[in-house]
Amino acid sequence: MTSFPILTYLLLATIVLTFCNFYFWFSANKKKAFNWLIFSLNIYLLLHAIFVFTVRHFFTQFIYFNTVAPFVLVYGPLLYIAIELIRRNTIKRKTIYAHLALPSLIWFACLVLIFFYGEGNGFYLYYNIVLALLTPISLIGYAGYGISAILASNSSLKRYKLMVMPAILLLIFMSLISIIVPIYGDKLLSNAAATDLISMMIYSLMFATSILIFKYKTSIVFNEDNLQDxxxxxxxxxxxxxxxxxxxxxxxxxxxxxxxxxxxxxxxxxxxxxxxxxxxxxxxxxxxxxxxxxxxxxxxxxxxxxxxxxxxxxxxxxxxxxxxxxxxxxxxxxxxxxxxxxxxxxxxxxxxxxxxxxxxxxxx
The missing domain is CATH 1.10.10.60 (Homeodomain-like)
Structure with a gap:
């Protein structure tokens, strides 16, 4: 078990808050595509937090699972889909599939690595190289799209600016971490305090995302404007x-x-x-x-x-x-x-x- 208790608290807080978000989701308008997207993001965030918590506390011999699992690759496409739904109120399924295709492929490769190869072989090395290259490119690309969309004259998106901008900043911050970790990987692994600090930043981002969802859900449930009909x-x-x-x-x-x-x-x-x-x-x-x-x-x-x-x-x-x-x-x-x-x-x-x-x- 980690010697840095705050990591455990952050993960548990994220898990608890995502469960709270489910309660508010059931009180909101489930027919809106955007609400379904937030629901999907909440599930994904919950699975991410549970996965990390389980590996860190019960499968410490397989701690490398946390580094090879490409969870962050999905957050960029989800932001893109959210922005498109806000701007146009609809999105084609083939567009969703196109943006989730690459993360799905990397996830498949990750499962192959975990179940058939393990750590310390050629496949593991190539997989990590590909993941290290794709992660910052994906995060920066989607963050850039989000910034350009906000700067464009679109009233619907500006209405959600207080939620979209923090999400973009989260992507940028995650991209910086994804660049730093491969470059200074050996030094970080040999320094427990540095490793815990990186982990704390990542888990803080996860917790911040759950807070954004919570804030959005509570504003929808308690916003009297939704009673306009x-x-x-x-x-x-x-x-x-x-x-x-x-x-x-x-x-x-x-x-x-x-x-x-x-x-x-x-x-x-x-x-x-x-x-x-x-x-x-x-x-x-x-x-x-x-x-x-x-x-x-x-x-x-x-x-x-x-x-x-x-x-x-x-x-x-x-x-x-x-x-x-x-x-x-x-x-x-x-x-x-x-x-x-x-x-x-x-x-x-x-x-x-x-x-x-x-x-x-x-x-x-």
């Missing part, structure tokens, strides 16, 4: 002209805000984010939320949810013609609705028929 307007109707008669905004300012709203939604499609709220859209537009409400009410004669759901319905109709193979659940999620039920309800209220009936009519 259940929102019922109960306020007594007041004419916009009367309601905003004391507003300081001029007609020119209202028109400028309206134009800004139109251009932003056309370019960035923020309505594809199912958690979009009035406040979050106002922040993206850099205008006070009450000004946005006034623009929607006086210039478009719509409430926020009517406006957003109208854009989602329009986008769904576009998808119907461009992607005829998409089923209604996929169509709902890709259009920014949080569920198939809310999609059907809003579509029927807008078009007077179900999405399936509408799709059938336009494809005749």
């Amino acid at each position: 259940l929102t019922v307007e109960t306020e007594e109707f007041v004419s916009p002209a009367v309601k905003y008669e004391r507003s300081s905004l001029t007609l020119q300012q209202l028109e400028a805000y309206k134009q800004s709203l139109h251009e932003f939604t056309l370019k960035n499609q923020p309505y594809l984010d199912s958690t979009l709220s009035l406040n979050s859209l106002a922040k993206l537009l850099r205008m006070p939320s009450h000004h946005l409400t006034q623009v929607l009410s006086t210039r478009l004669n719509q409430s926020f949810y009517t406006y957003v759901n109208g854009l989602r319905i329009r986008y769904a109709i576009q998808l119907m013609t461009e992607n005829v193979d998409m089923n209604m659940s996929e169509l709902a999620l890709a259009s920014g609705f949080s569920s198939k039920v809310s999609f059907y309800r809003q579509f029927n209220a807008t078009k007077g028929c179900t999405p399936a009936a509408y799709k059938k009519s336009i494809l005749k």
